[in-house]
Amino acid sequence: MTLPTTHVTFPSGAVSGDSPVLAVHPLEGGRYAVVTAATPFHPLDHTWPDQPADLGTLTVAGVAHPVVDCLTGAVGPDGGGLLVGADIPVRRGDEAWSWLVLHVVEGEPADAVGSTAELRVDAGRRALLSAAHSGCHLLALALNAALAPRWRKDPGRRDAFGNPDFDSLAMASSVMDTEASTDTYRLGKSLRKKGFTTEAGDGLAALADDLQAVTEAVDAQLAAWIAADAAVRIDVPGPELTARRRWQCELPAGRAEIFCGGTHLHNLGELSELRTELSLSADGSELVAVTRPKRA
Numbered sequence: 001m002t003l004p005t006t007h008v009t010f011p012s013g014a015v016s017g018d019s020p021v022l023a024v025h026p027l028e029g030g031r032y033a034v035v036t037a038a039t040p041f042h043p044l045d046h047t048w049p050d051q052p053a054d055l056g057t058l059t060v061a062g063v064a065h066p067v068v069d070c071l072t073g074a075v076g077p078d079g080g081g082l083l084v085g086a087d088i089p090v091r092r093g094d095e096a097w098s099w100l101v102l103h104v105v106e107g108e109p110a111d112a113v114g115s116t117a118e119l120r121v122d123a124g125r126r127a128l129l130s131a132a133h134s135g136c137h138l139l140a141l142a143l144n145a146a147l148a149p150r151w152r153k154d155p156g157r158r159d160a161f162g163n164p165d166f167d168s169l170a171m172a173s174s175v176m177d178t179e180a181s182t183d184t185y186r187l188g189k190s191l192r193k194k195g196f197t198t199e200a201g202d203g204l205a206a207l208a209d210d211l212q213a214v215t216e217a218v219d220a221q222l223a224a225w226i227a228a229d230a231a232v233r234i235d236v237p238g239p240e241l242t243a244r245r246r247w248q249c250e251l252p253a254g255r256a257e258i259f260c261g262g263t264h265l266h267n268l269g270e271l272s273e274l275r276t277e278l279s280l281s282a283d284g285s286e287l288v289a290v291t292r293p294k295r296a
């Protein structure tokens, strides 16, 4: 089987489009994966599954099929079978492989291959996921700034504003849903070795005692950024699913950039509020941030 890497339109915010069906592939549980040449659907990424799949409808040969899931598929250079999600043995973007958006439907669509499919993403759900994802990136920058005094030495990795990049150095997992982004950070030995401290000293309280102040600093920064109605865009070097895209946000202090495969707001003014809730595990080894956007 040889198929070209799917072209995607979701980075620009598209939620609909028409495209020829290239293949229909049976999945476990009686479901089918429909592959089109291009799509507005954002699939779950198999390497970094932070943003959930788009849902919606795929209409082909006059029949509307609910898209109940959307996954990443890949076909290897040996022309073997199509692999799905966690079964893919290489990281996203391996250029020897074809990378496919799989629209998962319940029944086998008749006469699909060669016909044009009408693709419609559930736009309300997409908007909520985009808000949560933009909130996730803003939280990263605001948290990096609020925790900057806790670095005893330069960890060598800084964010767009020059702060030590706590978010990427401590990140264990990041998961969005339609309500919030939940970011889990590991405060273990390796972070301590890089220079981060959770203990009291040098005019700082212990992180556990400082959590309220850190939360307030983060929330104040998030509120200021939303008030500035900063523009958000995705820099897209190519139309392929695997193109290395960058989230860019024109914040008052300058442009922030983060590599990102997801979907986003167009302006921070689309939100009326963005607040985070920080919690530290009892043993102090894990910090969790739950960041909730409210749409304007």
Ligand SMILES: [Zn+2]
Pocket (backbone or CB within 6 Å): 133, 137, 247, 259, 260, 261, 262
């Ligand atoms: Zn992202």
